[in-house]
Amino acid sequence: GKRVNVEMRIGSVPGIKVGDEFQYKTQLRAVGLHSKPMCGIDYMKVGDMKFATSITASEGYGYNDKFDSGFLVYTGEGGNVISKEKKTENQKLNKGNLALANSLRYKKEVRVIRGEERWDRKGKRYTYFGLYLVENYWTEIKDRGKVVYKFKLFRIPGQPPLT
Amino acid sequence: GKRVNVEMRIGSVPGIKVGDEFQYKTQLRAVGLHSKPMCGIDYMKVGDMKFATSITASEGYGYNDKFDSGFLVYTGEGGNVISKEKKTENQKLNKGNLALANSLRYKKEVRVIRGEERWDRKGKRYTYFGLYLVENYWTEIKDRGKVVYKFKLFRIPGQPPLT
DNA sequence: TAGACGTAGA
DNA sequence: TCTACGTCTA
Secondary structure (H helix, E strand, O other): OOOOOOOOOOOOOOOOOOOOEEOOHHHHHHHOOOOOOOOOEEEEEEOOEEEEEEEEEEOOOOOOOEEEOOEEEEEOOOOOOOOOOOOOOOOOOOHHHHHHHHHHHOOOOEEEEEEEEOOOOOOEEEEEEEEEEEEEEEEEEOOOOOEEEEEEEEEOOOOOOOO | OOOOOOOOOOOOOOOOOOOOEEOOHHHHHHHOOOOOOOOOEEEEEEOOEEEEEEEEEEOOOOOOOEEEOOEEEEEOOOOOOOOOOOOOOOOOOOHHHHHHHHHHHOOOOEEEEEEEEOOOOOOEEEEEEEEEEEEEEEEEEOOOOOEEEEEEEEEOOOOOOOO
């Protein structure tokens, strides 16, 4: 049980390979992949600007993120999208959403982790998918008339294939 | 990131020594010390009866558990004791509380883990304190007139000292 | 102090 | 489905 406290950064993490799997979000933090225990979008400040460092696309939360060959459409955060108790609101271009927009504008790499539900529903299976770039983003109006941000990311070519 | 799924049992855990420290509750689960990610009392069914396997006494949650030389007074679970939103209710002799009561009656060992707040407030420091036996339990009436269970446990002699 | 794509078991 | 001594950042 060694004490872990990794500095988060943009880009690949030394020692972590595409396809590496983890069981808990605390493990993602321990190895330096994703710092936030409950947030999908992790980001850091460089000077006065936020950039995304990593996103985890966990299935089964009502976000309906779509993984396709080399692409990913990812739903922004905020607006109580997955809350059962709180009222849905418009998502805003702040926090993680703003960080992803900045990553697009400045062509910063984003680590992508996919979280899959396990058949035994004990923990998840978090798989490191590699580095992506944000291609564009837009807003959609969801069921209850609220604004939701969508980010399209493409996988940077030349990385090991996902089996 | 090897997949972990340990069978929980009563008594000491092979390979775990008094004083071993951990950072997250998911680690406690991984090594077989404490299965529940957010509950203080872990227990298992033997035949038709529940017995406690381990308790974590985390500081800073308004439970006011007391560690003394060889003794521990532990607050039972339930009743929304630490909830800020929900109304406080009477604790009942069920779930983990019932398991601890059975551990007293049948003299079953209980693993004790102490969770301390860290100065940097990142993670906790969970320390394995060794095996205890429940000496007795009682109820108290707390501030808002609600029933709270208290369990007194003593540390089984002959174990390595806690430095 | 509150918010956020957490976890497991009853 | 819900509860439960979670865990981090803003």
